[in-house]
Amino acid sequence: MLDFPLWKKLSLWAVTLAASVLALPSLASVAGLPWPAALPDPQVNLGLDLAGGSHLLLEAKADDVRTQRLDNMEETVRQLMRGASPRIRIGDVSTANGQLSFMLENAADIDRARGLIEPAMQGATTVREWELQVVDGQRVVLSQTDAGVNQAIDDAMDSATEVVRRRIDELGTREPTIIRQGETRIVVQVPGLQDPAGLKKLVGQTAQLEFKLVDLNALPSNVAAGIAPAGSQIFPFAPGSGQDGQAIAVRRLGGIRGENLTGAQAGVDPQTNRNVVNITFDGQGGAKFAKLTTENVGKPFAIILDNQVISAPNINEPIQGGRAQIAGNFTPESANTLAISLRSGALPVPLQVVEERTVGPDLGADSIRKGLLAMGIGSLAVIVLMITTYGRFGIYATVALVFNVLMLLGLMALGGFTLTLPGIAGFVITIGAAVDANVLINERIREERARGRRVVAAVETGYKEASRAIWDANLTNVISGVALFAFGSGPVKGFAVVLVIGIITSVFTGVTLTRMFVAGWLRKARPNDITI
């Protein structure tokens, strides 16, 4: 037990010093000291509750994915039937109950219809996305499979995460974190941000831009009552559009979506002096836009953003060249936000903020200062108690404690873990509990001495007999640490990380290191009696 060959001593010191040195860059940065640029610089990350910043949890409205897929399928089916030769006539189209159902005017067309639709039912993957049923030989019912919907939600979330990342990158903040979480959620963490409301607007804006023809046949009384004519739907005007509280009916199909954009810039219209967003279509979008405007000169079309009508101007002339201008009730900021959102692409599914945590940078700095002060006083109290109680053995425990704190910090820096506010409490608990092992060992040595064992035998028995309880006690701590880690969101996870790494380092320093110290002293001094 007390035999430490040179190689063992050297490797223990190597591990201890290597892990402790890793803590130095973090300590230097807390103390405000410069760290030589030539040296590696592993740092303990500070959580948002210490560094300041915003944490957002975004949740997608999964139902919208379902509805949108159904709409897309309807449009596809209509196009396919119209494009068939001879044309297949259909009627009584409905998208209720998550199913697309329609009637063939001529039952004899069923096989041709089936032949056209079936290839369109298959997506990019092998997942079976739609089921096709024929009812009474004439009605076709297309229903979405769960696997298909899940696949679509999954794809939508992947691209939504990408879109959110692009938008936040445009803010130019340092090291934002954007991670998909679970099936329908995205976690966004932006350190040091000053404007959480702006951030929420940016990531919360779906930016689904649509251009749709206004349904001129709709009766104003019906529109006001919210009753849409067949083939049309009703959208409200956006607040501040000059027609607040009013609504307008637009043709459901045949419009253009904003996904064919190559650029969007905020600007000011030189004639009206209003804030506008200038958009540029790609080749395909430009062609579609030109076709729509050419075929409908003199008629109004609605510019719809996230299901609200921004404006409904008349098409004065065909718009060629793929450029257009959105004029609404914009401030310079909101025009810029919209431009960023449009540039980075629309969110394939609307996102809502379901949790927000924002901490100002001053508060975080204050927490660190107070935490460090408390940690210093606490450590000092523990050290005084240990030395007055165990003398020389208390000094060994103190040295072990100092290395424990350094190694804990060093390993956190090495592993890229995050120190959070509860993590500070974790540090203090670790300091208070790390000497537990030494207490158990030293009390046992006392006891064995009192029973009359010789010094070396008492120390050996002390380490041997105490290690069983030390092991059991620390393992229960690890169990609760794992439960903590599994339970917690960010700050609580930070607490768990400190506790679990602290348990590992404290067993190493409290048991192994002190045993090396004690063994070295016993070998050199060969005392007949010890004060403990």
Next chain:
Amino acid sequence: MKLLKLVPDNTNIKFLNLRVPFFVLSLVLIFGSWAAVAVNGLNFGVDFAGGQEVRMTFKERPAAPIASLRELVGGLGYGEPVVQEFGAPNQVSIRVALPEGTENTPGAATAIGDKVIATIIKTYPDARRDGNDTVSGKVAGEFRNQAIIALLAAMTAVAAYIWVRFEWQFGAGAMFALVHDVSVTVGLFAVTQMEFSLQIVAAILAIIGYSLNDTIVVYDRIRENLKKYRKMPLPELLDLSVNETLARTVMTSLTLFIALIPLLIFGPESLFGMVAAITVGLFIGTYSSIYMAGALLIWMGVTSNSFVPTESALDRQDKLARGEG
């Protein structure tokens, strides 16, 4: 040099003589805590209740205009806000509950949060937003479920570990000690109506790990003594074990206490509840280690045979040497 001895040598307190009154006291504490939770309820923070909490500093005022804030935020129509001083006299925390019927509109909570902050800054331009937590009803519900699952899982796992390492009686004793420590800590939050948040659950999970440390030391010694003194009557043996380990129990709890107390006094305000929970839980855990851990074993009928059900190779050699085999 004379070293400090908190527990004198040869201390021999007859803890087990008092096992019935202390057991009754523990039962009273447990049921009292449950009653307090049932009657008072817990003062759930936004983590568990949903809604939003804003913390602000009024930079140019010696004290925050608490009464006026109450009126201002109350006038927004989201119900009566909870406005309290937080940290310094010019710092406040303002809590607004989630209005009824917004469980299914996840965006409602953040919208209210933005409105509250904007309203206050408009009236008091020197107000600085220090932080805000906004939690929708759905997420709060998930936190509640997760907290309950995590607490139960941690308690069961720790008790199961003790069962595997010792005997079933020790596992059951550990489970009782855990229920005791967790109940009393939660009860304290029901009585004081301190805010019950995610951090407090984290503290309780930490207590589940640490409050048993002392219990384990006592159990380990009981096991050792059961093997060593096979003829000793159980109450006497348990008293001996508790007394032999008393210095350890007191010292390990004490080192953690003196490390935590400065954090309670000088640490960040936002950690106060969490550190208070850990400190109290630890105190309760020490008490249950000394008074309950042993007593329960008597009632569950632990004997020295619990650890030597079959004779070991060493025992057989012993017997042979004594000519009994």
